Amino acid sequence: MNRYALKLNPKKSARAYGRALRISAKSSGVVCKAISGRNLAKGKELLQDLIEQRRDLDGKYYTNSSKGILNVIRSAEANAEFKGLDPNRLIIFASAHKGFTFVRPRRLKMRRTRRKMTNIQVVLQQK
Numbered sequence: 001m002n003r004y005a006l007k008l009n010p011k012k013s014a015r016a017y018g019r020a021l022r023i024s025a026k027s028s029g030v031v032c033k034a035i036s037g038r039n040l041a042k043g044k045e046l047l048q049d050l051i052e053q054r055r056d057l058d059g060k061y062y063t064n065s066s067k068g069i070l071n072v073i074r075s076a077e078a079n080a081e082f083k084g085l086d087p088n089r090l091i092i093f094a095s096a097h098k099g100f101t102f103v104r105p106r107r108l109k110m111r112r113t114r115r116k117m118t119n120i121q122v123v124l125q126q127k
Contacts, residue, residue, distance in 0.1 A: 005095045006123050014080035014090075018072040018120035020099050025118040027065040028096035030057060032120070035069070040090040040124060044073060069094065069120055076122045090124040097121070 002017045021028075031050070034057055035043040049055035050066040073092065080090060099117030106113060 002121075004121050004123060005097075006093050006121075008123060008125050011083075012085070013123055013125045014076050014083055014085060015121070015123045016072050016076035016079060017122075018068060018075075018118075020117040021068045021120060022115070023065045023068045023118050025096055025098045025116070027060070027062045028069065028118050028120060030060075031062050031065045031069055032094040032096045035092050036094050038092055040073075040077065040087060040092055043092045044070065047073070068118075069096075069122075072120045072122045073124075076124050080124050080126075085124070085126045089126050091127050093123040093125065095121045 004015060031047070035046055038046070046055065047066045047070045050057065050061050051063050051070070053061045053063065073094070077087065077090075080087065097119045099119045102115040102117070103111065104113045104115065
């Protein structure tokens with residue numbers, strides 16, 4: 001069971017959780033902060049523009065993070081449609097948290113190789 005950073009009425013909200021995504025937690029936090037509080041259509045449009053490098057956030061495009069977050073948003077949107085929520089009235093609340101760090105088994109000299117993961121939480125609330 002996942003604990004979400006935002007607790008809302010379950011009848012008026014849909015949520016999705018992306019666990020152990022291979023994206024940077026720092027850049028994911030920047031992108032999540034940019035799309036939180038936006039309408040669903042505008043948030044998806046911003047992410048698509050970041051992926052296609054038509055728009056930037058602080059001079060960076062964050063393409064890898066945007067792809068992962070967009071997949072989680074699409075999952076939350078499908079959950080909202082299943083619940084019967086109106087997609088035109090949905091507001092995005094997204095957050096990024098550090099996941100686990102996987103240290104690859106190597107000999108002692110080369111043990112610095114680490115694989116860092118990020119967990120993404122997306123909640124869509126109907127206004």
